[in-house]
Amino acid sequence: MKKLYLLNLKEALEGLKNKEFTSLELTNSCIERIKEVDGKVKAYLTLNFENALLDAKKADEIISKKGEFAFKDLPLLGIPYALKDNFSTKGIRTTASSKVLTDYIPPFESTVSQRIKEAGAVLLGKTNMDAFAHGSSTETSDFLKTANPWDTKRVPGGSSGGSAAAVAANMCIFSIGSETAGSIRGPASWCGVSGFKPSYGRVSRYGVIAMASSTDSPGPICKSIWDCSYVLSVIAGKDESDATSVTNFVPNYTETKYSDLTIGIPKSYFLIEMDEEVKKLTYDFIEKLKELGCKTKEIDLIAPKYSIGVYTIVQRSEVSSNLARLDGIRYGLTRENFGFEAKKRMFLGAHVLSSGYHDQYYTKAQKVRTLIINDFEKAFEGVDLIVSPTMPITALEFGEGEKNPLFGEMMDILHEGSAVSGLSAISMPIGFSKGLPVGGQLIAPRLHEEKLAYLGISYQENTDFHKKFPEEIK
Amino acid sequence: MFTEKDIEKLSELVKLPISEEEKSKLAGMLSQTTVYMDMLNELDTSKVEPTYQVTGLVNVYQSDDLYKTLTQEEVLQNAKNIKEGMIGTSAVLERE
Numbered sequence: 001m002k003k004l005y006l007l008n009l010k011e012a013l014e015g016l017k018n019k020e021f022t023s024l025e026l027t028n029s030c031i032e033r034i035k036e037v038d039g040k041v042k043a044y045l046t047l048n049f050e051n052a053l054l055d056a057k058k059a060d061e062i063i064s065k066k067g068e069f070a071f072k073d074l075p076l077l078g079i080p081y082a083l084k085d086n087f088s089t090k091g092i093r094t095t096a097s098s099k100v101l102t103d104y105i106p107p108f109e110s111t112v113s114q115r116i117k118e119a120g121a122v123l124l125g126k127t128n129m130d131a132f133a134h135g136s137s138t139e140t141s142d143f144l145k146t147a148n149p150w151d152t153k154r155v156p157g158g159s160s161g162g163s164a165a166a167v168a169a170n171m172c173i174f175s176i177g178s179e180t181a182g183s184i185r186g187p188a189s190w191c192g193v194s195g196f197k198p199s200y201g202r203v204s205r206y207g208v209i210a211m212a213s214s215t216d217s218p219g220p221i222c223k224s225i226w227d228c229s230y231v232l233s234v235i236a237g238k239d240e241s242d243a244t245s246v247t248n249f250v251p252n253y254t255e256t257k258y259s260d261l262t263i264g265i266p267k268s269y270f271l272i273e274m275d276e277e278v279k280k281l282t283y284d285f286i287e288k289l290k291e292l293g294c295k296t297k298e299i300d301l302i303a304p305k306y307s308i309g310v311y312t313i314v315q316r317s318e319v320s321s322n323l324a325r326l327d328g329i330r331y332g333l334t335r336e337n338f339g340f341e342a343k344k345r346m347f348l349g350a351h352v353l354s355s356g357y358h359d360q361y362y363t364k365a366q367k368v369r370t371l372i373i374n375d376f377e378k379a380f381e382g383v384d385l386i387v388s389p390t391m392p393i394t395a396l397e398f399g400e401g402e403k404n405p406l407f408g409e410m411m412d413i414l415h416e417g418s419a420v421s422g423l424s425a426i427s428m429p430i431g432f433s434k435g436l437p438v439g440g441q442l443i444a445p446r447l448h449e450e451k452l453a454y455l456g457i458s459y460q461e462n463t464d465f466h467k468k469f470p471e472e473i474k
Numbered sequence: 475m476f477t478e479k480d481i482e483k484l485s486e487l488v489k490l491p492i493s494e495e496e497k498s499k500l501a502g503m504l505s506q507t508t509v510y511m512d513m514l515n516e517l518d519t520s521k522v523e524p525t526y527q528v529t530g531l532v533n534v535y536q537s538d539d540l541y542k543t544l545t546q547e548e549v550l551q552n553a554k555n556i557k558e559g560m561i562g563t564s565a566v567l568e569r570e
Contacts, residue, residue: 331552
């Protein structure tokens, strides 16, 4: 039998249900793996091994008593997972990778981690990220430089880089990240794993250290889209503690079926500067979708360069408001502990919100946001989903991001339009370029995650890119 | 374009002290950023309403019986300066 840490979520659940191994064995296997390779990858900021082993033992007791029926009420029973460090965990240090929160111990639990806990999962630790999720490489973390498990000279992408790297290096069975524009899709793509960015409002933001409140969307990063869809079914749904969470019914995302899907190919998304190999693999991806029975159609969407401006203005404004609460009085350290990236964002946010610039920038951006939303709505009248590469290039080496003040925004150019519109999207591995993983993204209309789940699962049933992991981490 | 004077003003607005070196770096970087922000003027929005949030939800209330709260101990657990069960801050007003 293969090593337990190599299992994906679906396989791990089967094994636990069939009593092929215990949660304690599975958890210990992940812990041994973390001890073996995290010195090189540096995905975890805070480890929770002691509690994890206790929780695994408890899970085993339930499984031995109730057998596979236990999983009906506890769908993640005994499964070890990794959580991005911007999710508040009661009694466990939560820093969002910023020095400002270096000693912060939340007195309450985020809804996402609470739901996962109530589903029986075992928390292995908290993962590194760009500080306050500001970035697309995880290099702005004040604590660690997480490496890409495929090539440790390269970045994992960000901001959920620690979560994606932990999955790619098999240091957990699944992980949770969060996305404002690209922070799930980007690192999933660069680390060769699957990521699911739900629609805004689909998953509660309660207890997530806020970045941009009008687009923040927590979601899973896993070893397959089936795994992501399964986790999404656990964490999605109305939460009384988040007024922006929506009441729409949450289906079982792993069991949806569609036929005759039409996929839109947005011409403008393929006109941006991108790696030729990434483009070629995306066309191969589209061919595969056709083989699976999808029709395709070229569509017009507003050039993604405009989304950069909209997203930059909206996000910086919301960042400057959200980080204003960090005054070092009730919790955390004082404001001079902010890193340069956070400062840069708050300065620009304060500028576009200040009198004299508010209409010129802030209101203008929110109007163009309406244009982008209407543009997607029109496109979705003729197609079910939209396809594009996830990232224009493969993972960069350390240090490249610092050269451009809009590095993150440029890397996330194919995510910003859907992010400011609150749409859902997935990224999954579609091939390799010079040994580095390439991701393809599918975008769905708001609250139509089930279409993404269906097509992502079908694609992975017929391909094996998602089954590839770095053989040796060096 | 951002001058170092603009940066000083913003520093005061966001209550973030910055060094001389950061001041010139920020002025340069923020000026570069405005290229993408100004690009939005190429699009006609004269007949468009702004979108501040995408859910369309309005007047969402929390039900009273689900109200969650923290104990005083929990609220104070991360504060650095606690006096008589309260959080101490520096004085805002000078005593006459």
